[in-house]
Amino acid sequence: MDDVEVHPWSEGDLGLLRRANTPELMDWVGGVETDEQVVSRHARYLALARDGTGQQFRITIPGHPEGVGMVGYWQHEWHGEPALESGWSVEARYRGRGIAPAAVIAMLEFARAAGETLPVHAYPSVDNPASNAVCRKAGFTLLGEADFETGGGVLRTNDWVATLVPPGAA
Numbered sequence: 001m002d003d004v005e006v007h008p009w010s011e012g013d014l015g016l017l018r019r020a021n022t023p024e025l026m027d028w029v030g031g032v033e034t035d036e037q038v039v040s041r042h043a044r045y046l047a048l049a050r051d052g053t054g055q056q057f058r059i060t061i062p063g064h065p066e067g068v069g070m071v072g073y074w075q076h077e078w079h080g081e082p083a084l085e086s087g088w089s090v091e092a093r094y095r096g097r098g099i100a101p102a103a104v105i106a107m108l109e110f111a112r113a114a115g116e117t118l119p120v121h122a123y124p125s126v127d128n129p130a131s132n133a134v135c136r137k138a139g140f141t142l143l144g145e146a147d148f149e150t151g152g153g154v155l156r157t158n159d160w161v162a163t164l165v166p167p168g169a170a
């Protein structure tokens with residue numbers, strides 16, 4: 001989709017995070033949070049850029065500067081190696097228009113321009129076709145499955161990766 005923009009997370013984006021705190025959205029990422037947890041998530045998102053450990057973004061489309069979703073990346077360790085992990089969500093009423101793939105592509109461009117070179121992984125649940133479709137449409141490569149221990153058991157995910165550095169340029 002054209003005209004999708006990503007904007008680095010700012011103080012004013014707490015409302016976007018509160019709107020996203022619904023079961024149909026948060027159940028994919030650990031469940032609905034208390035307002036205290038949402039406020040501390042907001043602080044963590046602000047700290048990513050301040051500490052140089054990642055970047056969260058508000059996604060906008062024309063007419064909706066308040067944001068229709070969010071996308072971001074942060075450092076993590078994968079099989080003992082430093083890597084980036086990414087995640088995203090779009091408010092229910094704006095889904096199915098290609099907003100998330102466009103925002104993910106814009107996020108990867110931002111990361112590249114910021115000098116990031118680590119591989120960017122995403123781990124959507126194998127039961128989350130919409131998010132797996134986002135990975136495919138944003139140009140990620142499927143590496144295989146990956147299981148994560150959660151409080152409630154094992155989460156079976158797909159391990160997708162996008163490269164920020166052209167082959168041979170590393």
Ligand SMILES: CC(C)(COP(=O)(O)OP(=O)(O)OC[C@H]1O[C@@H](n2cnc3c(N)ncnc32)[C@H](O)[C@@H]1OP(=O)(O)O)[C@@H](O)C(=O)NCCC(=O)NCCS
Nearest residue numbers: 025028088089090095096097098099100123124130131133
């Ligand atoms: C995953 C998500 C960000 C996709 O955002 P989006 O902007 O709707 O992305 P797209 O428009 O490219 O649609 C992706 C897929 O969603 C499905 N979809 C299509 N229309 C839809 C609609 N109206 N409502 C819900 N899903 C729809 C389709 O499978 C589509 O894939 P396709 O184009 O190959 O058919 C969004 O569904 C979401 O926020 N889900 C809940 C949070 C979540 O799962 N986050 C990822 C955690 S890993």
